[in-house]
Amino acid sequence: MRKRSCGLLAVAALLLGTASSLAGDADPQEFTQIERGRYLAILSDCASCHTVPGSNQPFAGGRPIETPFGSIVAPNITPDLETGIGAWSDEQFDAAIRKGVGRNGSRLYPAMPYNAYTKMSRDDVVAIRAYLNTVKPARNAVVANTLPFPFNIRATMRVWDALYFTEGDYRPDPKRSAEWNRGAYLVDGPGHCGACHTPKTFLGGDKTDQYLRGSYLQGWSAPDITNDARLGLGHWSEADLVSYLKSGHNRVTAATGPMGEVVTLSTAYMTDPDLSAIATYLKSLPGKTESASPLPGNDPAMIAGAAIYRDQCSACHGLDGKGVAELFPSVADSSMLRSTDPTTSIRIILRGARSVGTKAQPTASGMPSYGRQLDDGEVAAVLTYMRNSWGAAAGPVAPEQVSKVRADTALRQD
Ligand code: HEC
Ligand code: HEC
Ligand code: HEC
Structure with a gap:
């Protein structure tokens, strides 16, 4: 990495x-x-x-x-x-x-x-x-x-x-501001964000009715980047989004894998007005807005996951899940962690991750790999716990999903 x-x-x-x-x-x-x-x-x-x-x-x-x-x-x-x-x-x-x-x-x-x-x-x-x-x-x-x-x-x-x-x-929408239109042009045109963030049909075409609601590519899941409160960027401010695209980090998360590359080669060099325009545009997309209720605390996966989290993860991510701004992601606020497709989170836990260095933030902290320490059931449990704690709710992760990512990433070089 x-x-x-x-x-x-x-x-x-x-x-x-x-x-x-x-x-x-x-x-x-x-x-x-x-x-x-x-x-x-x-x-x-x-x-x-x-x-x-x-x-x-x-x-x-x-x-x-x-x-x-x-x-x-x-x-x-x-x-x-x-x-x-x-x-x-x-x-x-x-x-x-x-x-x-x-x-x-x-x-x-x-x-x-x-x-x-x-x-x-x-x-x-x-x-x-x-x-x-x-x-x-x-x-x-x-x-x-x-x-x-x-x-x-x-x-x-x-x-x-x-x-x-x-x-x-690109045809500007006259009912919207110049900034919004610039953002839409950047996201849909040169930035081609939908290439990774819009779900695909079995032939690889865009599912346009699920525009920017998260997709899978090359062994990674790209999360929902609409303003959806639960699955997307609803908890991010425009400043959070600008800082992420500029430096690869913000108080919530860090960019790694294919997005790390997008940041280092592209968004880190965009002008501040262009980054703000992207933020304005993405924050205007309502997303799916579907509610969900968290798993009960007495669910066996929640009990096992809570123990693993306390022992192995809370030193960096905090018992309250808030982490340390710009250093350790706030897993309490991360929408990616709650993505319908948990591939990226599983992958980060199994293999660790080192986020990108940029001019705005040259050094990045690292997440250790737990692929040897934790078995598939344990990774599934800790993720299930994290997806349903600190006021959040998302479907449980099954051990089979972890086995699949483990096998898939073993076949890949990076
Ligand atoms: C996501 C990956 C990706 C990005 C980003 C990308 N390309 Fe490509 N490009 C490809 C691939 C793959 C092909 C080969 C497609 C094929 O053979 O059908 C290609 C083909 C081309 C070709 C045709 C060349 C030939 O010899 O046939 C040109 C020209 C080109 N790209 C220019 C660009 C330019 C300019 C940009 C930026 C505006 C760009 N590409 C961005 C992946 C990419
Ligand atoms: C080559 C594929 C690819 C492209 C192109 C791409 N992304 Fe991403 N993006 C990803 C992946 C994969 C992740 C998850 C990995 C990570 O968080 O490090 C991600 C994560 C993100 C996140 C973090 C979301 C969260 O909840 O943590 C944001 C915001 C984002 N991308 C915005 C964009 C924007 C804006 C563009 C267009 C300028 C873009 N992406 C283009 C693949 C891509
Ligand atoms: C030594 C500090 C440290 C420990 C211990 C740690 N992490 Fe992390 N974690 C990080 C850092 C740093 C990142 C950001 C890595 C990146 O994306 O480049 C991260 C990222 C993550 C992410 C991705 C979150 C997001 O939105 O980007 C998940 C999920 C995660 N860790 C889960 C865990 C779990 C589960 C454990 C315990 C088994 C754990 N971490 C232990 C430092 C740590």
Whole structure:
């Protein structure tokens, strides 16, 4: 974990270096377009998929992106003429980013989030291209498609597009403030937050009626980020949300795994007004608003869980569950802990977690791993207890759910 986040910081440093060091050659107008493109590329997190973590060749591709159907390797998008996109026209580039159409007219897989990027304007996309033209060309030929039949046939993506893809720029809602509209554009467009936070159909399309209510990806559960009081960000202030996206931490929780990457490469570099706009927008989404009642204290899992929590966990997270702000998450307030899908919480308890370092907060505290100390029944019990204490209520966790995550994470490298 630690090694990986150092790699990410190195990529982030490279990204920030590139445009400014080259901009000296460009005329002022071009420079502004390049700077705008650089910022849009950060908002869109293009580097995360198109760079192998830890490598010093940003955008050179080669990173496998895991999907439920198999892995798709992100291609080289440096300006290299043969193995990158140096020879592409702006039209071809725009078609890839906003329509999901590859250079030779074939369909791209939605592992490339064109269904979100379509909300950007053509101007935005041309600016990203202008910026990418300034990065160091890297020779790296990538074979993107390693999917099994029938998904290896790109034409099948026409069906996917017909079912799940709506092309078109972001349309502002005139009844809402400029800040709200900016937030909606950032979340649905470049930020592609729904790619991980909106539940998916069995074909990987968005379940639009459950917009941002939490989903599963690559061995992690991404929680509900609507304003729902029980499952979402209802207990977070806008300032909590801004601090989380900027530093990776706040009084409630810490970012780790795929979200740690989103923070280190993207949201940590967003401007304060953009972070506030995202907060304004997310806090305006009502969510599911369904009530639930906690399990009774005399339930056997609650009794066993309370004892484990007191002995093993309360030293850091506190008997009152409040933790220590910015250091140990307040498990009493964490909505993620109460997610319908407990995968991320199980995973953190089994394997431990080290959250990300950012400029706003360079050092992060760590959560020890309990995978050896606690068996599946014990992890299930302590989570069941935590999900139903301090005024919260969420379904119990079964030992089988823990076994599944244990087996699944054992097969993964990170
Ligand atoms: C979530 C991961 C992810 C993110 C984020 C992402 N891409 Fe991609 N991109 C991919 C994958 C995977 C492919 C290959 C898709 C395929 O082969 O069908 C791809 C394909 C492409 C292609 C087509 C290249 C070719 O050789 O066919 C371009 C251009 C591209 N991406 C540019 C970008 C830009 C610019 C951004 C940011 C605005 C971006 N990508 C963000 C994963 C991503
Ligand atoms: C690559 C997948 C991915 C993308 C893209 C992504 N997230 Fe996340 N996010 C996750 C996962 C997984 C978690 C849970 C892990 C964690 O908390 O560290 C998470 C956690 C969060 C949390 C903490 C919620 C809680 O209750 O603890 C917030 C807030 C959040 N994301 C906001 C966003 C926003 C805003 C965006 C878009 C700018 C975004 N995410 C994009 C995967 C993603
Ligand atoms: C040495 C201090 C320490 C101890 C002991 C500890 N934790 Fe943690 N815990 C942390 C830290 C730090 C994090 C944040 C890690 C991150 O996400 O990077 C964390 C995160 C978590 C989370 C994720 C919460 C969220 O919303 O992000 C859960 C769940 C959790 N711990 C459960 C437990 C359980 C169960 C035990 C006892 C078996 C325990 N912890 C013991 C320090 C500790």
